[in-house]
Amino acid sequence: MARATASASHPRGLKATVAVGTRIFLRRPTPHDRRQYLALRRRSASFLRPWQPRPPTGSTAARQFAAWLASARSGRSEKLLLCRLQDGAILGAINLNEIVRGPAQSAYLGYWIGAPYAKQGYMTEALPLALGHAFQVLGLHRVEANIVPTNRPSLALVRRAGFRREGFSPRYLMIAGRWRDHERWALLAEDWRRARASRSARP
Ligand SMILES: CC(C)(COP(=O)(O)OP(=O)(O)OC[C@H]1O[C@@H](n2cnc3c(N)ncnc32)[C@H](O)[C@@H]1OP(=O)(O)O)[C@@H](O)C(=O)NCCC(=O)NCCS
Numbered sequence: 131m132a133r134a135t136a137s138a139s140h141p142r143g144l145k146a147t148v149a150v151g152t153r154i155f156l157r158r159p160t161p162h163d164r165r166q167y168l169a170l171r172r173r174s175a176s177f178l179r180p181w182q183p184r185p186p187t188g189s190t191a192a193r194q195f196a197a198w199l200a201s202a203r204s205g206r207s208e209k210l211l212l213c214r215l216q217d218g219a220i221l222g223a224i225n226l227n228e229i230v231r232g233p234a235q236s237a238y239l240g241y242w243i244g245a246p247y248a249k250q251g252y253m254t255e256a257l258p259l260a261l262g263h264a265f266q267v268l269g270l271h272r273v274e275a276n277i278v279p280t281n282r283p284s285l286a287l288v289r290r291a292g293f294r295r296e297g298f299s300p301r302y303l304m305i306a307g308r309w310r311d312h313e314r315w316a317l318l319a320e321d322w323r324r325a326r327a328s329r330s331a332r333p
Pocket of ligand 1: 181243244248250251253276278284286
């Protein structure tokens with residue numbers, strides 16, 4: 131059973147750890163992650179390119195990492211590294227972006243797994259942990275995921291995590307240099323809590 135707290139026995143990143151599962155844990159990034167993070171992004175470039183916004187012209191990978199880290203500290207987003215419990219290796223990341231407080235209490239969800247680690251169930255394990263963090267620790271009420279209709283692994287992932295399809299927005303986000311249609315999926319805190327309660331009530 132996953133725990134939404136840091137594990138005292140965990141080998142690395144103890145202070146920054148926000149959730150621990152059976153094979154992976156989630157933790158906040160630090161400047162020391164730069165080399166490993168960029169190496170994984172480099173190895174995964176062709177796998178990730180079709181599904182990601184194009185980086186700003188002239189920005190280097192190092193500058194992109196610095197910007198990602200700076201936004202993690204802005205209070206307007208929560209950036210989490212998905213790491214392997216066995217050895218602490220970075221496998222991917224989950225971002226809760228554009229956190230809006232006040233009456234909305236919402237965030238936009240983004241995620242990616244490194245190409246060598248895809249299709250091994252890592253994100254299926256990680257996403258519920260990130261959602262637990264979003265609803266229980268950050269106190270959010272709504273997490274929204276916007277997905278290109280041809281991105282089948284991503285659609286399957288949010289469906290498995292309990293998201294509801296709310297609609298469709300034509301030419302909603304610029305992905306890989308093109309305005310792409312997106313399916314709009316969201317999960318509300320009360321639906322997440324209900325699903326969790328009915329799972330734990332099962333014999
Ligand atoms: C979407 C994405 C994050 C999914 O990550 P992932 O870690 O590969 O996801 P999982 O392994 O948990 O699940 C993927 C599939 O592997 C299957 N799987 C799970 N455990 C498995 C295992 N041990 N062995 C083989 N396959 C397994 C899952 O059932 C799932 O299959 P399905 O899509 O047919 O249901 C990944 O494809 C990715 O990073 N894509 C590029 C970036 C992207 O699209 N980001 C989202 C933009 S909206």
